[in-house]
Amino acid sequence: MTNTATTPSGQPLGISHKASPTETMFDRLRKQNRPAFIGYLPYGFPDPDVSLDALRIMVEHGVDAVEIGLPYSDPVMDGPVIQAASQIALDNGESINNVFKAVETVANAGGVPLIMSYWNLIYHYGVERFARDFENAGGAGLITPDLIPDEAGEWIEASDRHGLDRIFLVSPDSADERLETVARNARGFVYAASRMGVTGERDTISSSPEHLVERTRNAGAKNVCVGIGVSTAQQAAKVGSYADGVIVGSALVHTLLNDDNRTARDTDEGLRLLAAKTDELAEGVRTARS
Template identity: 50%
Template sequence: MSRVAAAIDAAHAQGRGAFVGYLPLGYPDLQTSIDAAVALAEAGADILELGPPYSDPVMDGAVIQEATHAALEGGFRLRDTFTAIREITARTDVPVLVMTYWNPVMQYGVDRYADDLLAAGGAGLITPDIAPDAAADWIAASERTGLDRVFLAAPTSTDERLALIARSSTGFVYTVSTMGITGERAELDAAARTLVARLRERGVTHACVGIGISTPDQVSGVLDYADGAIVGTALVRALRDGGVAGLTAEARALAAGTAR
């Protein structure tokens, strides 16, 4: 059983949608990023999405790009990913997904990455820049280790592409609310609702919507039709401006929007 899917189901059993919270690892330093992830879990996140910093984060908006640049400047190394996850999973039972661009996984070695992630207590990967038809090595490694593989679906995806994503994903399908980079938006595109409906038609039972969600009202609106809401930029900004205490307050406010 997928730990990630189980966390979504547990939230539903409590009469609410799931809250997926993103933070970059290594920001503002490695230990604070560990403490922040644990605080996010304790403040109501059902799933943690943690991003190792990457030198060319093409999908990320300005706030997250600034944070990941600072983490790299601070000396973050890929191996620190597993050190951080090991400590986080020792302190919380909330499942941890790593959101990673594909090149670092390839450089590290797909099987080695999967084995080290599993040993550290991680639950799986979100891979924004690789499609299932190009991910045979990762699919094989995830099936061997039992790690979840979360692929992205976009409003521009064809029906055939959505069917492939539906068959290939475990845990949930990351449903992109709008085209473009991550960040806060005043209004979420109605395309997200249509996209979730298209995924449902292809058998997807766990669809979480991300990109642009930043307020409790937006969380609540997304959970009218989706299984989970993914928030990143608002949490990173709260950590930047208010430290772990500021992050905790923001996470609690967002979690309040999950009630159905």
């Protein structure tokens, strides 16, 4: 792979010293005594244009940061709702080349743009090329569910050069040593999966993520956000009472799917339901510590 991480004169690029937009967001919300609301939606679902409208609606109705998903053909972490949405996006011809439009849309709407992607997509696009294009679009950070810090050397270097956040995942089964490694290499926040397994809505949230947040903070992480399973305002409030951020994916994606969970809902109805669900969850997040 050609190394393009140089200045026009051929000198290696240095480390960026710009502030992390994600950490700046957490600092601002901490002063308000509330957690962040982080919402997920795959780019290109239900189609590229509507997905941009959906991202704007999420920010306008209370989402602080948006995880823009890059649909992938082998999504090992995604549950059936997100798998269905991602497949619709792939069938529509979604590709990584166009996702930066979504990044710009979130940034222009006033949200913090994150991308969530399996590493294979970034690797084949080109790590340095991705970091450059992501930064230029106004991106804040990358969530990599299948990349661990031990194998992330190229991404750590590229993200340092371009001032991008690195969000790695931990789970209730993570050993203390693993938590320390993640905390040491993360920038922005650590993504604490509330349970083992794939994403999806759940009727209840166990106490294990609260313990995981405490362990991750003790390992050195400044900001720890919880995702997987949060789908109601009550659950969002519970998680937000102890976590720095509440991550919601399937419950938002579900609003844009028909009841068969395989086809896209009518656009106007879907966007109306998305706005209502975002409002509901945002209220839970805002009142989490009141």
